[in-house]
Every structure is written in structure tokens, then in C-alpha cells.
Amino acid sequence: MSVPATDGWVRLHPLSPVLRGVRLVIPAILVTAQATARGGSTGIRLAVFLGLVAFGAVAAMVSWLVTRWRVDGGTLRIETGLVRRDSRQIPLSRLQAVDIVRPLLGRVLGLSELRLRLAGSHHGDARLAYLAEDGAEALRARLLALAHGLAEETPAPPELPLFQLPTPRLLASIALSGLGLTAAALVVVAVVVVTVSPPAAGALLAPIVGFWMTGWRRLNSEFDFAVAEAPDGLRLKGGLLETRAETIPYGRVQAVRITEPLVWRAAGWCRVEVDVAGQGHARRGDQEGVRVTRALMPVGSREQALALVARVMPWPLPASTRPPRRARLKSPLRYHFLAAGFDARSAITQGGRVCRATVVVPLSKVQSIRCVQGPVQRHLRLTTLHLDTAGRNLHAVLRDRDAAEADWMMGELPDLCRAARQR
């Protein structure tokens, strides 16, 4: 359990410095290897290695000693830093999502990291690294209860499973994605090159490793993926070595995207992603920076996708209409997918060139409306409408609508959005 300090302040788990320190061992080995390459006796190598490890251990220990947190009414306070004190107050009513992350070694030691996602935070997510596993879950339930304005002691509500990703399908989906197909093609090319001229094959090694690493990362993060519904939000769970459990409170979803890549369409598969508010300024080297939208469903059938979307946005999706035929001249490659529509609750848009992408945005989440008309569009009497949301990278684009229709939409949409906000 976490170590209680004075008056409600709590320290992180005492094993946290171990976990943080271990992360420094690999860089230490690298630096030592570099020192070795430059030449130097065993004694110096050992001294460099031990010095780095000792420095890391002391830094991790100090960081643990000076970090403490407490829940104070509706705010979570985290204090950290030895030289530069950093005291963060997190109003829980602004909480956008809560994640529990368990790295491999953390699972061995029984530790988890709690990440709190906030809107408009420039400093990345607030983190508590690390807490005991059951402590992290209890704290998550407590924070979510407070975020929903309930009593602090409200127990974590029961979950209702909505979706479970079978492993064979995940493997097949990775193999059939653009990534998997490119990697396979590269292997074939490499085999051919090796038989023809072996020395040239070395150049292909880096891209092959890169593609396999990306594929592995997807497998690692989406393995055994499951979605469950709880009264305090949607629960997403998954991971092979490092597991993540995310909770997205209801009403925090800014946009949903359903993507259907070319090969997947033959199998009737699609991917569902959700976007929550935030500025997307992830720390350097953070996986979050790569994976900005969260998969709500890594791969599944269209029916499953629509069922999940209906859970996030519990109202019927609006009907969409296609832009006029002359839009083909302006967007020849994506005209076949273009469609858009809206009603009083949400807007739906469809686009994409090879990969069909459908975006649904609740009108209550629209931050601003823009319409843009370039010279070609003006000539063809077409206009593109953008509905901006606070999400990190999804927003609805009603592309190449008839100009008169767009004018009408620009008259209607602000009022509809305002009504949706006040609903």
C-alpha cells in the first residue's frame, strides 16, 4: 500500500524508485558500450556504469521522497520536485479520462501508474507513478465518483462487457493492414535481393525492423482488447506485456471515427476511434504522442462498430447526402466516399480516398464552424464546412457541398449547436 505521510498527504508506492531506476539501466548500458567503443579499461567501464546506475538510483529515490499527493474535496493535488517545487491542483470536474497503465516490470512488482487526462493541459497528463494495483483501482473509482459529483466513498460500479477482441482476428487484421502487407512485401523483396546480391540486403533491414516493430506495438497495445460499460464511463482494457485500462467518462467524447481500410472492407471490418479533449502535447518519447486517438474497437464488424457508437452517442445517427456530381472535378479521388449530413443531435461526414473514414461529431461538442471556399470550389459553386471540436485530431469536414446548401447550413448549424449545448 501507499505510505501515508502527514495530514492526508500520501507518498507513492515505496517500490516506485526501483521501477523508475530500472528504466535507466538500459541507457546506462548503452553509454557504457559507447565508452567501451572509444577504448578504455574494464575499470573505467565499470566505474562509468556503476556511476550512472548510482546516479539514477539516487535521482529516483529523491524523486520518490519529494513526491506526494492527496485528494482534497473535489481536487487532486500532486506535489513533486526537489529544486523546483511543482504543485499541481487538478479539479476533478475537468477530468477527461483516467488510465491505469501497468508496464511489464510493474506487473511483476504489483504496481500500476495512474494517468489523468485533462482538457487544455500543456504539461501532458498528470501521473501518479507508481501505486499498488488495488490502490490504483480504488483511487480511480474515487476520482471518477468525485468527477461525477458523487460521494467519495461510492464503490466502483459493476461493468457490463460490450466488446471483446478475439486474438486471431487481431492478428489477421494486423497482417491485412497496410502495415502488415508492406512488411510482408518487404520480406519478399529482401528474400529476392538476398538470392541475387547478398550485400545489398543490409539496406532493407532497417525498414523491415521498423515495420515489424510498429506491428508489434499494435499487437502489444491491442492484445486481448475489451470494452465494458460502467455507469461512470466506458472502460477500455488491453495489452500484452504492458496493459492499459482506460476509463472515458460519459459525455467527454468529442468525436468518433470509423475507418475502413481497403483490404479490411473485403472482410467487412472496421476500426472505431474516439477523441477526447486535450491539446495533444505529449512529452517527447511518450507513446501517447504516437497514438493520439484511442481505439474504441481495434477491429470488428460494422454492426459491432455501430453498436459501440450507439453507446457513446445514444441517439440515431443522422442520414447523410452526397455532394453534387460536379464535386467529382474538384475531389476526383475521394468523391466516391464523400457524404455528409446532420440533424439536431450530431453531424456525420464520410470521406477518404482509399480508406473510408466516417466521423460523427455531437453538435453539443462543436467549438466553432468554419466554411472555406477555394478558387476551384468557387468556380464549381462548392463549399467545404468544418465543425471544429476540442478533440486532439478529429473534426467533421463536410466537404464540397453545394454552395447554396452550405449557406443554408451556415444559417442552421449555429442555432442547432446552441440548442444541443443547452439540451
Added chain:
Amino acid sequence: MIALTMTTDALDENWRRISDRVPHMRLTQLLAIAVPPVAALALVLGVSGALLAAVVVVVAMGGSGGLTYAFLLARYRAWGYREREDDLLVRRGCLIRRVSVVPYGRMQFVDVIAGPFERSFGLATVRLHTAAAATDARIPGLDQAEATRLRDRLAALGEARAAGL
């Protein structure tokens, strides 16, 4: 229906324009950027004896400067904003036309910025920020008094109608 002027070119009386000192400011900016290099080049050419080349350079640069100024004038005329009951409309652009609608309740904060050129002409830019990074609502070249008025009004309206994310 509100004509949002994607189909019409003219700004009607409902739209407010930006200050008529903006063309002067744009001209000053253009001259400040273009005159020193052109003068230097013409001087070098003239001193080295290529008088004809110097004249050609000056005339060509003068012509393209004139075209640029005409374009900047067209852009200046396209700027307009309109305070409606619940939202602010901003339109701009002559080649690519844009109209933005920003509800007062969605505004996170309002900035008033004035660069050295704007300051010397007594102008300022008002910029609106919402929680969406894509929101692109700024109004440059406002009279400083008008910029302050707009900022205060927007801030007051934003507070009165603030909506959560």
C-alpha cells in the same frame, strides 16, 4: 436565412469592416520589405555600368509590387466581422474565402495583439481562442479603441454564456 456571403461577394451593412488605415499599413509593410533589396540591387547594377538592367529591375519590381498591393487591397476589402446575438462571425480571404462562426459561449480567451507596424498606425489584432485548436478567428487591423471595446464585449459575453467542454 442569413446570407453568409459564400455566394455573394459584397459585404452588406450588417458587417463591420476593419480600419481604413490598413491599406496604408500594408503599403508601408510592402515598401519596408521590398525597397531596400531592390534599391541595393539597382545601385549595384547602376554603379557597375549596367544601367539598362537597373532600370529593368526597378520597373519589374515596381510592377510586381503594384500587383501585390492590389492583392493586399482585395484581401483588406474581404475582411469583415459581425457580432450577432449568440456568436461572432468573421469572414476573410479573397482567393480562398473563409467564414468562421464562433459562439460566445465557446470562447476560452480573447487576445489583443499589436505588432510594431500595427502600433505605429494605432491598430490592433483581436484573436479568439476556443478549446479547438483549429478555430481560426482573428480580426486584424482594428482601431485600438474598437479592439478594446470588442475584447471587453466578447469577454463579457463569453463569461455570460460559457459552456463546459
